């Protein structure tokens with residue numbers, strides 16, 4: 169197609185500069201009429217003038233030349249744009265050498281963001297999620313599956329791996345679209361509708377409208393509609409008193425026309441029993457999958473598989489780290505983080521191997537620092553306060569917040585834990601206690617609810633310390 173256009177463009181340039189006869193031949197072509205109809209009109213009127221007056225003819229010729237020149241220019245601009253926006257990297261003459269220092273290589277491989285091609289120890293969960301989604305696609309129906317497990321047990325990674333596998337082998341499955349939502353990033357549960365509609369159509373609507381449109385879409389038969397798979401991660405954050413959003417999310421897939429598969433992930437195993445209405449649970453159905461925390465062998469396997477071919481750790485050290493983490497949380501991210509820090513230290517200190525002494529030292533620092541110990545042993549309200557600050561950060565993505573915002577999150581946390589919220593005075597005294605321990609940085613509390621607050625500990629450490637306490 170582009171070849172043809174190219175040829176015609178050349179013809180226009182040549183003929184216009186020579187004689188008007190050949191111009192009219194060219195202008196009869198449908199492509200020209202379609203694309204440059206306006207120019208033709210202009211030029212034909214000019215031609216008639218040209219037959220009357222020689223001077224005008226000369227002028228017309230000049231004008232035609234302009235037309236002919238303008239035409240290819242437009243095209244070449246398009247070509248130029250295409251060239252500009254096509255991402256490309258010059259080919260290397262030789263492959264990049266892998267990092268010479270095995271300790272640096274180990275740090276890269278152990279980073280939690282470096283998700284490996286295959287997830288060891290989650291083969292069964294992979295098969296179950298894959299089997300469910302595939303069956304729904306093949307049947308041409310919809311449904312929802314509920315996945316639970318404490319943070320760092322590979323829930324999100326496993327679902328993403330299933331989707332990646334299906335995307336890489338698209339020809340084996342009916343066509344599908346995949347979209348991802350995260351409860352942590354939604355300002356309120358109703359925002360789910362807005363986000364779902366935006367992902368489906370690219371259109372931004374207010375939540376009432378988005379809900380209506382989604383409802384209509386999912387009830388209207390459309391035999392050729394492509395399947396849609398939604399991953400709703402961090403579902404816990406959508407579980408509020410009013411549960412219409414949850415109800416709809418789980419109800420829509422049951423409509424035969426909808427062709428929607430919902431994969432819902434929550435960190436709490438008993439979320440349905442504890443926080444969901446009966447009508448929501450009935451919509452959710454029985455497709456539930458729980459990710460157990462990793463045990464020592466599994467953590468060892470996860471870390472070792474990332475370090476394959478590198479002689480940085482001995483299996484004893486990995487075993488020790490895995491045992492410590494498995495005993496506290498079973499969070500793969502912790503095990504990976506500790507090993508990465510160990511490799512980093514060794515590199516900094518100019519050694520080439522991690523020893524057991526290093527492991528014990530890092531463990532002591534990470535698990536038994538005074539701040540961690542305080543979080544693990546402080547009062548329930550103080551823990552709720554810290555949890556509220558973490559939730560607020562996840563919701564807004566901003567580290568600094570106000571006591572007013574925290575008091576809202578705090579009430580939510582108390583409600584979901586079935587504990588009576590303290591008075592404002594009680595809340596301030598909790599905040600003051602945490603400030604005095606330097607876990608929270610704050611202005612003086614004279615501004616009341618407008619007092620600015622910020623955590624002085626990593627969010628992961630708070631999550632980790634609080635989860636570790638429950639195990």
Ligand SMILES: Nc1ncnc2c1ncn2[C@@H]1O[C@H](COP(=O)(O)OP(=O)(O)O)[C@@H](O)[C@H]1O
Nearest residue numbers: 280287288319320321322323324325470500501
């Ligand atoms: N089985 C596994 N094999 C390798 N890495 C894993 C495994 N499980 C978890 N991880 C690592 O831990 C990180 C956190 O996992 P994630 O799926 O986000 O946990 P969850 O969603 O359960 O909180 C992943 O990015 C990955 O790096």
Ligand SMILES: [Mg+2]
Nearest residue numbers: 323324325401
């Ligand atoms: Mg996750």
